[in-house]
Amino acid sequence: MSEYQYYEFQALDRPLSLDEQEQLRAISTRARITATSFSNTYHWGDLRGDPRRMTERYFDAHLYTANWGTHRLALRLPKGALPLSTVQLYCHGHHVEAWTIRTHLLLDMTSEDESGDWTEEADDQLAALIGVRDELATGDLRPLYLAWLSSLAAWELEDDDEEEYRTALEPPVPAGLGELTAPQHALADFLRVDPDLLTAAAQASPTTLKEPSRRARKDLAPLIAALPGKEKDALLLQLALGPQPRLRTELLHRLHGTTTPAAVPGQRSAAQLLDTAHSLRTERHQHAEHERAATRAQHLSALARNPEPFWQQIATHIATKKTTAYDQAVTLLAELRDAYAHTGHDTDFRQRLARLRQDHQRRPALVQRLDHHDLR
Known part of the structure; x- marks a missing residue:
């Protein structure tokens, strides 16, 4: 397998100067x-x-993918948008890291999977994920919890210390884990969050009244009307001076006190979450198996009621x-055998099969295939 690495960076709050672009060109x-x-994409x-x-x-924002299974998303937010102390509650080893520089907070989320889950079409992934940054800036903690869940699954694979799982508590559980936004769904996919683990986590997550991206005009209008006049003037001045990519984020952050989904203190241990996820996964697999069995039974019953078209084929x-046609005939015979057995008419099938074998006993290629599939 050839090497593949994809790097993408996005400047959202301000454009890069010509001097900065030259520095990057170096x-x-x-x-x-x-x-x-x-x-840039690297094959070597x-x-x-x-x-x-x-x-x-x-x-x-920075996205990185590699064909050895690494997925990485790093986000930079204005320092006042989200407290580092809040983000650190969701940090876990090298999978979820956060730190601050003079003007910004940075969040780095990584998923590793060597099973071959990768794609060379990564140039549209960051566009699907970028909305997470605005959500974090307005106080939505669901992306942080998703990153922690991703790290929990990785921790389970890396570590065998069950006592540590039992004592390690989950971070605060944000509202709305059962009703993720589109960027959050994209983040869960990118970080390979186990669906059953997410379902288990959502059991303790309060529901939200309304997603931030769907706030109606009637909800925002009174909040904006309540802003001080000087603050409105300052916001309009920023807008008049030119493109302000951060303006919407800053405004929503200013209003977030009444619109941010709430979080509840984490009460469950990592072991409890993983055990619940295992139970949900088992139930889901059993349900799927029962559905497949029911569908199969319906098919066999229908076939047994009208087998003649199969015999004609x-x-x-x-x-x-032709040998390929013999293979198709044997496949249909095996299906008929199951249908007759399902309805309790095994004897009828064996009698008809015996006549078919007698009629074509001089076709060794066919007889060999019948014997191989135990059609005797």
Whole structure:
């Protein structure tokens, strides 16, 4: 398998200056660099710059994927948008890390899976994930909990210390884990959050009245009307001065006190969550197996009620005297055997099969296939 690595960075709050673009060009001569982005694909070699430092200095979002199973998403938020102490509650080893620099908070989320789950079409993934940044800036903690869940599943694979699982408590549980937004669904997929583990976690998650992205005009209007006049003037001035990518985030952050989904203190241990997820997974598999069995039974019953078209198809296949047609005839015979057995008419099938074998006993290729599939 050839090597594949994809790096993408996005500048959201302000465009890169020409000088900054030149600095980035010194890192990579082949990268696609614009005033708001940097991207490159590597099939050999690697990025010469440090992605962490590049995100700290230039960019608000960074995505990385590699064909050995690494998925990484790093986000940079204005320092006042989300307290580091809140984010650290959800940090877990190297899978979820957070730190601050002078002006920003950075969040780094990583998922590792060596099973081969990767794609060379990664250039649209960051666009699906970028909305998570605004959600975090407005106080929605669900992306942080999703990252923690991803790290929990990875921890289970890496560590055998059951006592540690029993004593490690989950972080605060945000509202709305059972009703994720589109960016949050994309994040759960990107970080490979186990669906059963997410279902288990959502059992303790309060429901939300309304997702932030769906707030109606009538909900926001009174909140905006209550803002002080000077603050409204300042916001309008920022808008009049030119593009302000952070303006919407800052405004929603200003209003978030009445719209942020609540979180409840985490009460469950990692072991309890993993055990619940295992039970849900087992129940789901059993339910799926029962459904498959019921569907199969319905099919066999219908076939047993009208088997003649199958017998005719079998005769037609055999008449061609082709080995591929013999294979198709044997497949249909095996299906008929199951149908007759399902309805308690095994004797009828064996009698008809005996006549078929007698009629075609001089066709060794067919007889060999019948014997191989125990059609005697």
